[in-house]
Amino acid sequence: MAFVALADRDNDAHLHDPETFITKYVWSQDHKVIAIQYGVVSIFVGLIALALSVMMRLQLAFPESFSFITPNDYYQFVTMHGMIMVVYLLTALFLGGFGNYLIPLMCGARDMVFPYLNMLSFWTYFLSVIILLASFFVPGGPTGAGWTLYPPQTILPGTPGNELGILLMLLSLAVFIVAFTMGGLNYVTTILQARCRGMTLMRMPLSIWGIFTATVLGLLAFPALLVSAIMMLFDLLLGTSFFMPAILSMGEMPDYQGGTPILFQHLFWFFGHPEVYIVALPAFGIVSDILSVHARKNIFGYRMMVWAIVGIGALSFVVWAHHMYVSGMNPYFGFFFATTTLIIAIPTAIKVYNWVLTLWKGNIRLKVPMLFSIGFIFTFTHGGLTGLFLGNVTVDLPLSDTYFVIGHFHMVMGVSPVLVLFAAIYHWYPKMTGKMYNVPMAKAHFWLTFVSAYSLYLPMHYLGILGVPRRYFAYGGAEFIPASAQSLNVGITMASIVLATVQLLFIINLIWALKNGKPSGDNPWEATTLEWQTPETPPKHGNWGPELPEVYRWAYDYSVPGAKLDYIPQNEPHHGQGSVESDSDDAVDETKV
């Protein structure tokens, strides 16, 4: 068979420089522009979801005070908040945003392998967002079935948005999956086939490993969501009974019989659990790189980190039913899934230890991205530890429908990935724009976010142990809930208002810095990875000028003994300078040269 290294190829053949404003910024095929388009749209919908969550908190703290929030509204807010945050913000921003931006730059490629498909991916995503937001404006409003969309209640009367709302939600998800598939095929193919000379898989920065594994997970897990969305659409539109048993609803027998709602739960979580790692793995990778750069130390246990990412990715396909302990499935299933769930804690713990050991005796520079990354280690550890409680069947059963679960998953896959997103935006903003943001303002943003997020979610665990149920619009005078729980609820809401408000600092800072920020220079963090070695900042179309870069070392040559600087870029040849890439055979050979 035949192959050719990218560097040997006539690599300008597929590049055609954009000329007009439209081809440059709107119908752009440049991965960097597409990344920013993904970023802007996903942050925009994320802000909508943030506003919805504040409304929910206001209702919970002051149940009698807001006449414009009805129970139906509350459930619609819950649903849209969850779906937007998980799918349209986190997935889109990590993979569509940072995947697009970082893959070609960090791998040393000129663009994605199929730029046109990449452009199509963004615009399809944009369409799915429009369909999703359209559901706010149709009769009945968006669906209020909860972000898990469990049938039968999703399409039965009584659930808000059970006609048009759920229809638009399912359509939007299907369109999103098409968009993701087009983008995801590009990411995987680019990483496997279009790395520059010298960039072996085991020299790739961990960000790329995280994004790569997450994209593979997405390509294999989103089919389950697509299939269940199609089947539910048929139940809704054609009157089939895939998920609908014979049921008595509001005194009437709808025309359904013989379906199985549990099937939907299995399909949904076969998607839903890998989805957690689709969000988490890019965060793991990015945070590893940021910690290493700002601690001026190589990442501790690079190979272990890679295998942990791959291992977590593989295991994530065999743990899904731990979301279904209360669904009434066979107890032996519970045994199996509890075991696999606890096994997944091992690679995850390896990663946490390695992050901490990377910091150990490092020359830590407390830059803004570093603050967010260290914050992530805290929130992720806390969220992970509560996961051990929920992974065990007997402990999960009493906690499953309480605020303990809300606290757990917001800590582990809400706050933690979002902190990494902030870290990543603050880290790569100078490369994307060439400008440096206002640092004191960014530090204020970190401290306010971190403290208010903690005071928001930590008390929820306590509420959960008290037995305060989740998904309730108001608690009335329920006797098993002590009065102190309500005052804690007020406190949580205050924290959430602070948290939501300080995000304005972030938005204002980024917009302000676009125009007024100081020039950042090519490599403000003195980082080794390829994206900081581009000839221009921000990189031009084609990224690398006339010659593609060539890679001689791994991504983590920081504080190498005997080196001139405390970092050696990946594309710097060996001139007698050592490398700490000791666990790679070929690197040892090269250092002898």
Add this chain to the structure above:
Amino acid sequence: MQQSALIDSAYDKPGHPGIIDDWSADKQTFPVPWGKAMMWIFLLSDIFIFSIFLTGYMTVRMSNPVDWPIASEVFALTIFGYNMPLILIAIMTFILITSSGTMALAVNYGYRGDKKKTTILMVVTAILGASFVGMQAFEWTHLIVDLGVRPWSNPLGAPQFGSTFFMITGFHGLHVTIGVIYLGIVAFKVWRGDYEERGYEIVEIAGLYWHFVDLVWVFIFAFFYLW
């Protein structure tokens, strides 16, 4: 442009040492053009879609409180007074598998640079595919009009029979239809001579998709008609 630059691999080793070399080197992980690698990855994703469809079908069928219709009775045609079970589906399956053969020949002639034979064989493949879809339409009509099966109801037993059958064979039929269009476009471009310089990889990429659609049919056939 990718094809013209391809050179023979100096790394080729048989068996798993070769795989390890491919994965640990700084070259392309798979020694194939980008489009072909991407098609393989897409097919992997598509395999999951069909597997989940079929798993859903099995679950719905096994957990159903009502009896499933007997396949050899539902899928039978009366021809010349003889009741022939599974006759139509046997012909359809035969046609689809045959189309895989013509597709493989087209790929072969493509790599030989034989424009005319490649075009003809691709058109034949597309026609066989189109006739498969046509016969599927005939079978659907038979089920709907003669037997009264609907997606939401089924006089012969469990209503989910109609739901799953129409959904999954429909989804597969959609794949075949897209394949026919795709083959038609590629065949036209082959005939026009677009690939004389770039190489005929695209014929094989279209072929990959086509073989996949055929392979999926084998599973659908087994699960719907033989169970």
